[in-house]
Amino acid sequence: MSIATANRLTPYLFLAPAAIVLVVALIYPIGYVIYASFLDWNPSQRIGEAAYVGLKNYMKLLGDAAFRESLWVTLKFAAVVVTAEMIIGVGLALLLDRNIRGMSLLRTLFILPMMVAPIVVGLMWRYMYHPTIGIFNRTLTSMGFEAVPWLSDSDWAFAAVVIADIWQWTPFIFILSLAALQSLPRSALEAARIDGASQWQTILYIKLPLMLPVLIVTMLLRLIDAFKVLEVILVMTNGGPGLATEILSLRINRTASEFRALGEAAAMSNILLLVLMGLTLAMFLYSKAMEARARALRAAPVGEE
Amino acid sequence: MSFMQSIKAGLFLAAASATAVLASDAAFKPYAGTKLVVNFPAHPHYSAVRKVLPEFTKLTGIQVEVDQLEFLKMREKQTLELTKARGDYDLIAYVVFSKADYVFADQLENLARYFMNPKLADPAYDAEDLIDGYVQNIGVAGGRKGYLPGPTGSLFGVPFGAETSVLFYRTDVFEKHKLAPPKTYTEMLDLACKIPQMEPGMGGVAMRAASGHHAAHAFLLHLAPLGGRIFDDQWNPIVNNEKGIAAAQALKKIVECGVRGSQVFGPAEAAASFAQGNSAMFLDSTVYAAGFENPANSKVVGKVGWVKHPVGVRAGSQTGGFGIGIPKNAKSKEAAFLLLQWLTSKEADLKIALEGGNPSRYSTHKNPTLNAKFPFSAAFGEALKDADPDWRPIIPPWGKINADLGTTLSKVLTENADIKASLDGVAERTRAEMRAAGYYTWQK
Structure with a gap:
């Protein structure tokens, strides 16, 4: 091998470990799931024994009312929890972005729900929602109100899992928003104050726009997570009553273990992956557009404004 | 001895x-x-x-x-x-x-x-x-x-x-009101709703009913004694015939006359409701018997009687x-x-x-x-x-049919969905599953 060839190959040699990791850790599993979604595969078979059925699994899913309901529950759940968590989380961060004594302790307390294992969160809420011995119904009845059918009515059950998720994950948004707030350039805030901007104006025109890139990433992370939440709902309602809280990841889990249809479960995972990729792409494009707009504004000569 | x-x-x-x-x-x-x-x-x-x-x-x-x-x-x-x-x-x-x-x-x-x-x-x-x-x-x-x-x-x-399944009952409550433990479905369903009136705050029968596997299991527990089956001998779904409807009605009645939250009880919750003295009867597996006699987690020690799974048109326990x-x-x-x-x-x-x-x-x-x-x-x-060996079909597609039956029945119990229409839906989807699995290959 000539020295020139060796020189040309050197960069690839250095890239190789990263490429190998990427192929082994990312491309292979995803390829496997995509391949599996074209098979009629049950867990008693090795993958090589499973029959190839083409797009049959996907066609079956499109005609499956339970799957469509599950997809709808997932979209509704993700939209509701992420919106609520963003509003509460960012709101809390704006309120607590000041020098309060014991702030670090308070911050630690706030993020505690995030650290609790999901199974424990599920169990805890399930007992709090218990129809007779749960704290909520006991409090309500002791105050003379009607007890609420928390987990035994489809609308209440959906609300119940939403509340539990908001309780657990708002701190995530809170802590990231607070970090974003505290790293904002002080000069911009000072300039606004000198210009006589009110608190609301500072929040609306200075703080939120400057925080936006962080908020978008935070929201995306939460959205991806909300689409995949499993354990808490599994323990709290196991998808019931009816299919009221059967989000897609729960249905995938049941399809694989209860229905023993691995091919169909793989097809569902791929649909979920596509939905998530679509969302990520949309967010990415949006933040790119926002950046371009900001750059254009910055580049524009001051006189033209 | x-x-x-x-x-x-x-x-x-x-x-x-x-x-x-x-x-x-x-x-x-x-x-x-x-x-x-x-x-x-x-x-x-x-x-x-x-x-x-x-x-x-x-x-x-x-x-x-x-x-x-x-x-x-x-x-x-x-x-x-x-x-x-x-x-x-x-x-x-x-x-x-x-x-x-x-x-x-x-x-x-x-x-x-x-x-x-x-x-x-x-x-x-x-x-x-x-x-x-x-x-x-x-x-x-x-x-x-x-x-x-x-x-x-x-x-x-x-x-x-x-x-197998048996009916557990509270001997003290039955003695107090001079009731005989039910032998038939009519008697059981009657008592299920009568006892809550005699003993305010107490549920009639505690049994599993949670969405999915448990609701399907509960339905099957009633289906066999009431004379029904999921399939006929040619694998045609018959879950929606009058016997299937009677089984779903029995389940609904039991849940309605049960303690609050009965619609989402798993077997453990139903057993706990009986063990805590909140329900007069409990219909489930024999395996729970020893637990009711354990003072560590039961308030009904010494007050529990057992009778066979009540008979409908035939005897058929799980x-x-x-x-x-x-x-x-x-x-x-x-x-x-x-x-x-x-x-x-x-x-x-x-x-x-x-x-x-x-x-x-x-x-x-x-x-x-x-x-x-x-x-x-x-x-x-x-x-x-x-014990009825055919109380539940043991075939590979059963997992999916079971889940569909269980979630559909849960809608009957929690959202008041119409029983006949719900079971018709189950039968239709079951037929499609069975067809895909090749059970109608030999049908003319």
């Missing part, structure tokens, strides 16, 4: 085990030193088994290592284990609905060649003494409908840790629980058979029952020593005669 009777029973046991040791020495010798790995569920019966297992090792010199898992996890692990060329397990306990999957995938040993082998099969085994409904339901495959016994069926496992079988990919199959045979022998069945396990033999249920220790075992022995 009198003192003399206990001595006689004790002497009989001692003599029986002494002969067993002498006669079986030669059979066990070639396998002494073998180490078996077995896979059992986390279940009261199998916890009792573990206390008795050291006696097998002492008798045979065969070591046994137990891998105990929660039953659904156990099923998942077995599914993977059984596809390997050489498996890690020599003997597995399988949950009854796994029979179809394992036998269909040719993963369990046919036990005929072991029972034919004079060096392995114990002539004193007395298979007629095994509870018949369970042998049929858990052990035999390949006969009628594929999962039931019949001229073409053969044995792939032996029931071990079998349960057949559930576990069986044990030998995987095709096991390493030491013959030694595993010796363990299977010993565990389900008269001698071991009684020992395990005395440790709190569920007997698999009629003789054990009648045993006076056992009845002195657990007063319910004779009643349960009687109840087992009603």
Whole structure:
């Protein structure tokens, strides 16, 4: 091998470990799931024994009312929890972005729900929602109100899992928003104050726009997570009553273990992956557009404004 | 039981085990030193088994290592284990609905060649003494409908840790209001709603009803005694006929007259409601009996009576629980058979029952020593005669049909969905599943 060839190959040699990791850790599993979604595969078979059925699994899913309901529950759940968590989380961060004594302790307390294992969160809420011995119904009845059918009515059950998720994950948004707030350039805030901007104006025109890139990433992370939440709902309602809280990841889990249809479960995972990729792409494009707009504004000569 | 009777029973046991040791020495010798790995569920019966297992090792010199898992996890692990060329397990306990999957995938040993082998099969085994409904339901495959016994069926496992459904009731509440424990469905449904009026705050019957598997299970518990089935003999879904509707109505009535939150009860919650004194009756498996007599978690100790699962147009209680079988990919199959045979022998069945396990033999249920220790075992022995091996279809597509039935019924219970329309939907989707699985290939 000539020295020139060796020189040309050197960069690839250095890239190789990263490429190998990427192929082994990312491309292979995803390829496997995509391949599996074209098979009629049950867990008693090795993958090589499973029959190839083409797009049959996907066609079956499109005609499956339970799957469509599950997809709808997932979209509704993700939209509701992420919106609520963003509003509460960012709101809390704006309120607590000041020098309060014991702030670090308070911050630690706030993020505690995030650290609790999901199974424990599920169990805890399930007992709090218990129809007779749960704290909520006991409090309500002791105050003379009607007890609420928390987990035994489809609308209440959906609300119940939403509340539990908001309780657990708002701190995530809170802590990231607070970090974003505290790293904002002080000069911009000072300039606004000198210009006589009110608190609301500072929040609306200075703080939120400057925080936006962080908020978008935070929201995306939460959205991806909300689409995949499993354990808490599994323990709290196991998808019931009816299919009221059967989000897609729960249905995938049941399809694989209860229905023993691995091919169909793989097809569902791929649909979920596509939905998530679509969302990520949309967010990415949006933040790119926002950046371009900001750059254009910055580049524009001051006189033209 | 009198003192003399206990001595006689004790002497009989001692003599029986002494002969067993002498006669079986030669059979066990070639396998002494073998180490078996077995896979059992986390279940009261199998916890009792573990206390008795050291006696097998002492008798045979065969070591046994137990891998105990929660039953659904156990099923998942077995599914993977059984596809390997050489498996890690020599003997597995399988949950009854796994029979179809394992036998269909040719993963369990046919036990005929072991029972034919004079060096392995114990002539004193007395298979007629095994509870018949369970042998049929858990052990035999390949006969009628594929999962039931019949001229073409053969044995792939032996029931071990079998349960059936009975009705538990509060003796004090029934005595107070001079009520007789229900024998028929009409009586049970009537009392289910009457008792909450007589005893404000108390529910009628506590039973499982949560969305999915539990609601389907509860429906099936009513379907068999009320004369219904999921399929007719040509695999046509008949779940939506008048008997199916009656079963769904029974479930709905029980839930409506139950304590608050009954719609989402799993079996554990339903049992807890009865144990805490909040429900007058409890319809579920015999396995809960011992728990109600344990003062640590029951407020109804000494106040619990049992009757057979009430009769509708026929007697038909559930057949559930576990069986044990030998995987095709096991390493030491013959030694595993010796363990299977010993565990389900008269001698071991009684020992395990005395440790709190569920007997698999009629003789054990009648045993006076056992009845002195657990007063319910004779009643349960009687109840087992009603156990219906066909109360639930054991076919590979059942998992999906079961889930659909369970979520649809949950909508009936929680959203007041129309029963007939809901069951029509189940029947239609079931037909599509069955067609896809090839069950109508031979239909004209």
